[in-house]
Amino acid sequence: MKDLKHLYYLENLLQDANNNLVREAQAGGRLAVGSVCSLIPEVLLSLPGCFPVRLRAPNTGSIDLGTYYMTSMSCECCRALLERAVEGGYKFLDCIIAPDACAQMNRCVENIDLLKLCDKEKFFISYSDVPMKSDETALRHYVKQMRIRVLEQLSGVYGVDVSDAALRAAVLGHNEACRLITAIGEYRKEDNPRITGYEFAVLCTATYCCPKDLLVDKLRETLDELGSRQPDSGKNFRARVVVAGSEIDNPDLIRLIEGSGALVVADRFCFGSLPGRQEIVLNDGEDVLLQICRQYLAWGKCARFMDTAKIEERQSYIDELAKSYHADGIIFEQQKFCDYWGYERALGSRVMRDDYGYPVLSVDLPYAVGTNAQLRTRVQAFVESIEIKNIQGKVTR
Amino acid sequence: MSTAMGSERLGNFYTGGKTRTRREWRGLKDTWYDYTRWLFIWKTMIKFATNPNNVRGMFRYRWMANYLVAPDFVDRHTEGLRGPQLRIAHQEFDLIVEHMCDTISTLFKADPLIGNDERLSKSIVVFDENMMSHIMNGFPNLRMICIEIPPIYTSSTMCQDGVLHYIDVSQSYGIPGDVCPMPSAELGVAIEDDYPHIGACMVQCNTTCDGSLMANGLEARRFKIPTFQLAVPIRHTQDSVQEYAADEVKNAVRFIEEQTGERFDWDNYFKCMDIFNQETKQMLEWLDLSRSPYPQVIGNNVALYRDATYQVAGGRDARFLEADEEITRLAVEGYKAKALCAPEVRHRAILWGVQAQYYTAFPLWLQNCWGILPLIDMLSLTSTRIFSIDDRDQAMLDMAHLYQNMTMRNRSNGGYEVGVNDLWRFCESFKADMVIMYEHIGCKAMAGYHGIFEEQARERGIKMVWVTHGLMDPRAASRKDMRNDVSRYMHTVLGEEALDASLEDFDDSNAW
Numbered sequence: 071m072k073d074l075k076h077l078y079y080l081e082n083l084l085q086d087a088n089n090n091l092v093r094e095a096q097a098g099g100r101l102a103v104g105s106v107c108s109l110i111p112e113v114l115l116s117l118p119g120c121f122p123v124r125l126r127a128p129n130t131g132s133i134d135l136g137t138y139y140m141t142s143m144s145c146e147c148c149r150a151l152l153e154r155a156v157e158g159g160y161k162f163l164d165c166i167i168a169p170d171a172c173a174q175m176n177r178c179v180e181n182i183d184l185l186k187l188c189d190k191e192k193f194f195i196s197y198s199d200v201p202m203k204s205d206e207t208a209l210r211h212y213v214k215q216m217r218i219r220v221l222e223q224l225s226g227v228y229g230v231d232v233s234d235a236a237l238r239a240a241v242l243g244h245n246e247a248c249r250l251i252t253a254i255g256e257y258r259k260e261d262n263p264r265i266t267g268y269e270f271a272v273l274c275t276a277t278y279c280c281p282k283d284l285l286v287d288k289l290r291e292t293l294d295e296l297g298s299r300q301p302d303s304g305k306n307f308r309a310r311v312v313v314a315g316s317e318i319d320n321p322d323l324i325r326l327i328e329g330s331g332a333l334v335v336a337d338r339f340c341f342g343s344l345p346g347r348q349e350i351v352l353n354d355g356e357d358v359l360l361q362i363c364r365q366y367l368a369w370g371k372c373a374r375f376m377d378t379a380k381i382e383e384r385q386s387y388i389d390e391l392a393k394s395y396h397a398d399g400i401i402f403e404q405q406k407f408c409d410y411w412g413y414e415r416a417l418g419s420r421v422m423r424d425d426y427g428y429p430v431l432s433v434d435l436p437y438a439v440g441t442n443a444q445l446r447t448r449v450q451a452f453v454e455s456i457e458i459k460n461i462q463g464k465v466t467r
Numbered sequence: 468m469s470t471a472m473g474s475e476r477l478g479n480f481y482t483g484g485k486t487r488t489r490r491e492w493r494g495l496k497d498t499w500y501d502y503t504r505w506l507f508i509w510k511t512m513i514k515f516a517t518n519p520n521n522v523r524g525m526f527r528y529r530w531m532a533n534y535l536v537a538p539d540f541v542d543r544h545t546e547g548l549r550g551p552q553l554r555i556a557h558q559e560f561d562l563i564v565e566h567m568c569d570t571i572s573t574l575f576k577a578d579p580l581i582g583n584d585e586r587l588s589k590s591i592v593v594f595d596e597n598m599m600s601h602i603m604n605g606f607p608n609l610r611m612i613c614i615e616i617p618p619i620y621t622s623s624t625m626c627q628d629g630v631l632h633y634i635d636v637s638q639s640y641g642i643p644g645d646v647c648p649m650p651s652a653e654l655g656v657a658i659e660d661d662y663p664h665i666g667a668c669m670v671q672c673n674t675t676c677d678g679s680l681m682a683n684g685l686e687a688r689r690f691k692i693p694t695f696q697l698a699v700p701i702r703h704t705q706d707s708v709q710e711y712a713a714d715e716v717k718n719a720v721r722f723i724e725e726q727t728g729e730r731f732d733w734d735n736y737f738k739c740m741d742i743f744n745q746e747t748k749q750m751l752e753w754l755d756l757s758r759s760p761y762p763q764v765i766g767n768n769v770a771l772y773r774d775a776t777y778q779v780a781g782g783r784d785a786r787f788l789e790a791d792e793e794i795t796r797l798a799v800e801g802y803k804a805k806a807l808c809a810p811e812v813r814h815r816a817i818l819w820g821v822q823a824q825y826y827t828a829f830p831l832w833l834q835n836c837w838g839i840l841p842l843i844d845m846l847s848l849t850s851t852r853i854f855s856i857d858d859r860d861q862a863m864l865d866m867a868h869l870y871q872n873m874t875m876r877n878r879s880n881g882g883y884e885v886g887v888n889d890l891w892r893f894c895e896s897f898k899a900d901m902v903i904m905y906e907h908i909g910c911k912a913m914a915g916y917h918g919i920f921e922e923q924a925r926e927r928g929i930k931m932v933w934v935t936h937g938l939m940d941p942r943a944a945s946r947k948d949m950r951n952d953v954s955r956y957m958h959t960v961l962g963e964e965a966l967d968a969s970l971e972d973f974d975d976s977n978a979w
Contacts, residue, residue, distance in 0.1 A: 143645055173676060197882060202698040409646055413681035413682060414681065434643060
């Protein structure tokens with residue numbers, strides 16, 4: 071297929087946390103709000119005068135300093151982020167709004183805090199308690215925490231407008247980007263998709279790391295371009311897979327999987343679009359923050375939601391995705407040393423294989439995956455196994 | 468052989484086998500006392516073994532084999548002790564053995580495969596390990612059993628390789644090898660179907676760590692009884708979370724009421740909390756003594772017992788208050804007599820991080836080998852708040868406080884204020900010059916502070932001794948490895964020699 075017009079531009083944006091669009095927005099007087107987890111609704115960080123930057127550590131090399139502070143048994147992603155912070159890579163941030171969601175990411179942020187690695191005059195870090203269930207009691211708590219730990223902080227320190235009108239405006243902007251990403255993602259359902267998983271990952275990841283309003287023109291143009299894009303006549307893949315699991319902030323991983331013969335048609339992981347890029351629907355009657363929080367709790371598929379209903383919902387959601395995106399198999403992944411996804415991967419892999427009948431590849435990943443030959447071999451073997459099962463007619467669902 | 472502490476070369480008793488060569492000579496009075504308590508443990512065990520249900524349970528559940536070594540478990544935790552400390556230890560550990568025998572007897576009586584007492588089973592609310600039991604103070608007609616404690620938590624303290632099989636089962640299932648071995652082993656029991664299927668319902672909690680709560684989710688699939696997940700706030704020091712925490716406790720109470728048909732009994736709740744408050748006051752006495760030059764209730768004599776009193780007994784079992792009062796009496800007596808807990812006191816230490824379950828007697832070794840007084844450990848530094856015994860609204864907030872401040876959870880969750888800053892506060896308060904920092908390999912929550920601990924200890928001039936262990940898996944770091952971590956530091960950094968050189972290098976790799 072012909073390259074997407076803006077792909078190279080977007081790839082370059084992903085080479086640095088403090089990328090061109092972030093700098094442009096800050097030059098315009100806006101605040102860069104560091105975010106480390108999807109449990110803080112992005113839209114609350116997109117209020118007028120702010121934009122969220124989901125922290126990444128692109129081109130990570132050594133993580134020795136991160137390892138010194140957090141030991142070699144901690145999540146590599148968290149260590150890489152801390153390393154990048156020690157290197158000064160997040161000094162541009164005006165604040166970090168962090169949930170105490172997983173202990174390791176919390177420790178990463180606490181190290182940034184204690185080591186004073188971001189030194190703008192009014193820089194602050196706010197820690198919030200986010201619920202592990204999605205019932206009404208949890209919702210009340212969530213709303214309260216987001217009000218106290220997010221909105222009041224932004225308003226108190228920087229004078230950000232946190233009124234309902236401002237929230238509604240933020241939702242409008244957020245929805246615009248989500249609508250475009252979702253529409254682009256729909257093309258992955260095609261028999262011979264006109265967009266690859268890698269291309270989509272670049273587009274989607276960029277929406278987490280850049281001010282969305284500065285990106286929507288490129289997304290809109292890309293959507294238009296896709297409307298007439300012709301896929302190659304023959305299929306460039308041997309199997310279609312859903313990738314499910316913990317944080318993947320590096321599209322190179324998706325490229326590696328696709329280079330091994332498996333087209334990634336659905337991205338059910340942190341930094342992915344499923345969930346993450348749904349539109350927020352607001353009514354006129356209820357409190358806006360309440361509505362936003364309710365939708366985030368309902369969508370939430372993080373492994374830390376601990377009640378049985380949510381656990382089962384996560385599994386049936388993958389089944390729904392596999393069906394609607396016509397996947398042949400599922401790749402369950404986790405960042406190495408991630409406790410949440412270590413358990414979730416073990417359970418999910420078993421359930422999706424034994425109860426739902428999907429071929430499943432279960433892998434743990436280093437943060438800097440690049441050209442990981444071991445992973446490539448495993449994906450290749452997985453693709454072959456799917457092909458063999460298809461030939462033998464053994465995939466029964 | 469004399470009666471004095473340190474008169475025996477304790478390391479010489481270990482010859483590489485399961486048992487030691489002989490019992491320790493502690494002088495006529497203490498040896499006789501210790502011997503009679505040893506016989507008492509055997510009496511408790513024999514009484515337990517004469518119950519046919521328990522015999523059947525022994526053959527049904529592989530983890531039961533660990534309890535055969537209960538007398539050795541108590542011996543390990545009294546090594547080198549004399550006078551009041553020896554008696555305090557027996558007060559505690561003998562009660563723990565009794566309590567455990569009661570719990571397991573109840574478990575087997577209710578077990579459909581053994582006693583099959585359906586009525587009893589329906590009166591049991593199953594809790595997960597590490598979970599505070601205080602909610603049950605309002606249900607006097609119901610029982611609570613922390614289902615994972617007999618197979619895993621206590622098993623691994625009884626016998627160092629007691630739960631390795633279950634860790635392996637869990638890893639074969641697909642659980643990564645880097646997670647904490649405790650929830651991993653607990654899940655292994657569920658996978659092997661080695662939990663008795665008892666109870667009217669289950670209440671699980673997001674207790675100490677991410678791994679623990681995740682294992683609960685998987686285990687719930689196996690228990691197949693109505694389960695309530697109690698989601699307690701993580702940032703437990705913030706005022707803004709207390710209302711939610713109390714609401715969750717209310718939800719849990721409602722769940723138990725619905726599942727069992729019982730009503731929450733406020734009178735009984737307040738009665739039990741009154742006892743719990745009295746137990747807390749005893750604990751505060753011990754802590755006060757530990758700040759003095761003559762600490763009496765330290766190391767092993769506070770660690771496991773505090774867990775049991777604070778979390779499991781929760782004011783419902785009057786035996787614990789009786790034992791507490793006796794401990795205080797002995798401790799005050801020891802303090803007045805200026806009794807030392809070690810042959811020579813060289814350092815006063817706070818034990819931080821998580822102790823190795825397979826080497827819970829490690830603090831005693833610190834005392835006996837190096838004269839390091841393990842004044843208090845992180846897991847015992849739980850809430851010492853005195854709770855309301857007449858205000859229902861406050862009671863919900865009190866329970867919420869306790870559930871947020873479960874053993875370990877109060878330090879592993881809540882941020883660096885409780886995980887790091889409090890350590891230095893305790894060092895000052897207990898006049899400690901040393902921190903024995905347990906580095907549990909699978910504990911990500913504490914590992915995240917590694918560098919911060921190093922730097923801040925250096926700034927404060929605190930001697931920081933890292934002791935690496937695998938919590939329930941001695942294959943990751945053996946008991947000897949743990950000792951070597953300390954001995955190396957004592958020799959190379961402090962240039963000290965051991966009080967008992969025989970304890971520096973001995974073989975207990977095959978011991979229970």
